[in-house]
Amino acid sequence: EPYPLRLVPLLPQFLQRRRAKSDFPLRAMERLGLDRPAYFFAMDLGIQDPGGALPRDIGNSAYRTTDAQLRTMAAAGESVGLLVWRDGRWSLTDNGKSALADLRQATAEYYASLSPIGAAELERLAGVLDTALAAVASSPDPQTREHTPRAARYRWTEPSSAMARLDAAIYGLWQVRDDCHMQAWRDAGLTGPALDVLTRVWRTEAATEDELMEKIGTQRPDDVRAAAQQLRADGLLTEGPALGLTPKGAATRERIETETDRYFFAPWPESVGAQADWVTERLTALNAALD
16 A cells, blocks of 8 residues: 555544543533533634634534534533633633643643653654654645644644654644545535535445434534435435445545545655554554553
């Protein structure tokens, strides 16, 4: 294979595990009376425009047809004084900024305490992936960058440890990959909601439209049904009540994945590509240690 594809699933795996054993978020949630989605909705405003976040700036808005889930989470944060809705934007209050600073400090201390692999290896891993991020974040493609700017805001200060630097690099790479993926499905002539439906059928997550509507909480049921109908009209989904991809649909979805990989990996410097096997092996070990 031309690109180190085994590395791709390791990136979200790292992001899922990196803070899993830190108890600070749980204690903060208990103190504030918030559940996890509402707490991190507020904290994630720290990676948005300092002037405030429009609903379309948050999460993967290209795939949504409703902001109902966002507004539910935001209302909980507003109720405890962490954020405010003003002029069509959500912003952190002074209390929210203080809570974010506490989380950042606790996370920095937690990362500094970790030794999931050897210190020299951790430094090298962070440096290699940082180099990859710098290259792909500044490449001409993808032309539309909706998520990449979050990487710079996430690195709000110089990382204070190798683990923090690795976290910033992997977080940034995943934001860039999101943009690469969006470029790939736009190249294929799809919309975000239709791509979401196509992908879930590709992954066999649902056997019928009714099951699919239950799984996709970011779209209104009528929008899910309309997307499925459009995909059938385009020859990508099979006819009938059972959901399935046509040969054209399967080829289209596979091509989107291939193009995502091309946009993502092609800009990586040769010096990084030459270490891809080592990076994959060491990140696998690191993720296992975090589990």
